[in-house]
Amino acid sequence: xxxxxxxxxxxxxxxxxxxxxxxxxxxxxxxxxxxxxxxxxxxxxxxxxxxxxxxxxxxxxxxxxxxxxxxxxxxxxxxxxxxxxxxxxxxxxxxxxxxxxxxxxxxxxxxxxxxxxxxxxxxxxxxxxxxxxxxxxxxxxxxxxxxxxxxxxxxxxxxxxxxxxxxxxxxxxxxxxxxxxxxxxxxxxxxxxxxxxxxxxxxxxxxxxxxxxxxxxxxx
Ligand SMILES: N[C@@H](CCC(=O)N[C@@H](CS)C(=O)NCC(=O)O)C(=O)O
Numbered sequence: 001x002x003x004x005x006x007x008x009x010x011x012x013x014x015x016x017x018x019x020x021x022x023x024x025x026x027x028x029x030x031x032x033x034x035x036x037x038x039x040x041x042x043x044x045x046x047x048x049x050x051x052x053x054x055x056x057x058x059x060x061x062x063x064x065x066x067x068x069x070x071x072x073x074x075x076x077x078x079x080x081x082x083x084x085x086x087x088x089x090x091x092x093x094x095x096x097x098x099x100x101x102x103x104x105x106x107x108x109x110x111x112x113x114x115x116x117x118x119x120x121x122x123x124x125x126x127x128x129x130x131x132x133x134x135x136x137x138x139x140x141x142x143x144x145x146x147x148x149x150x151x152x153x154x155x156x157x158x159x160x161x162x163x164x165x166x167x168x169x170x171x172x173x174x175x176x177x178x179x180x181x182x183x184x185x186x187x188x189x190x191x192x193x194x195x196x197x198x199x200x201x202x203x204x205x206x207x208x209x210x211x212x213x214x215x216x217x218x219x220x
């Protein structure tokens with residue numbers, strides 16, 4: 001049985017949940033909450049030496065990093081969301097890396113400061129929000145252009161690159177990141193958000209944050 005470690009408020013964790021759902025794989029969700037320091041417990045570090053969420057265990061095979069986990073799962077299932085053809089696969093990797101390196105980091109800056117800092121009692125860094133937003137102003141048009149010429153990021157088929165971007169953009173509304181100038185992204189996103197793999201575990205990000213805050217208050 002596959003075990004997934006993390007909390008649903010993390011879009012990196014949800015990236016793996018969307019993939020598991022898309023592949024139709026059963027899994028056990030094992031709550032591991034960094035806000036409570038559970039990611040530094042000895043038994044978790046044995047699974048995930050980086051102390052990040054998500055991590056996965058597949059009958060004793062342990063793996064961390066959401067993109068590596070998704071590539072493993074799709075390859076294990078022989079799924080076209082991570083194509084076997086070497087060139088198609090490389091294109092999926094290129095778009096996934098772009099999302100992971102250039103988009104996710106900028107979204108995280110805004111999300112952390114606008115939504116999570118109050119929960120963990122960190123100081124809000126307005127400069128970091130500004131830097132994140134101005135970086136997104138440069139990256140989102142690239143994605144919008146790609147989606148004006150293609151149904152999905154890497155062409156005609158849905159791939160891991162789409163799952164990565166979908167999860168990365170989940171907190172945008174809650175964090176006040178305006179996607180309205182990017183109509184191709186909006187259309188692509190609407191088409192994916194109605195699908196079963198997404199509906200099965202999606203919850204409005206602001207509700208996740210409110211719940212996390214309530215839990216924190218209750219445990220104090
Ligand atoms: N590149 C990693 C990022 C993982 C990551 O940063 N996870 C955050 C939650 S979204 C985390 O574990 N934060 C807790 C910490 O750094 O202590 C991935 O894609 O899995």
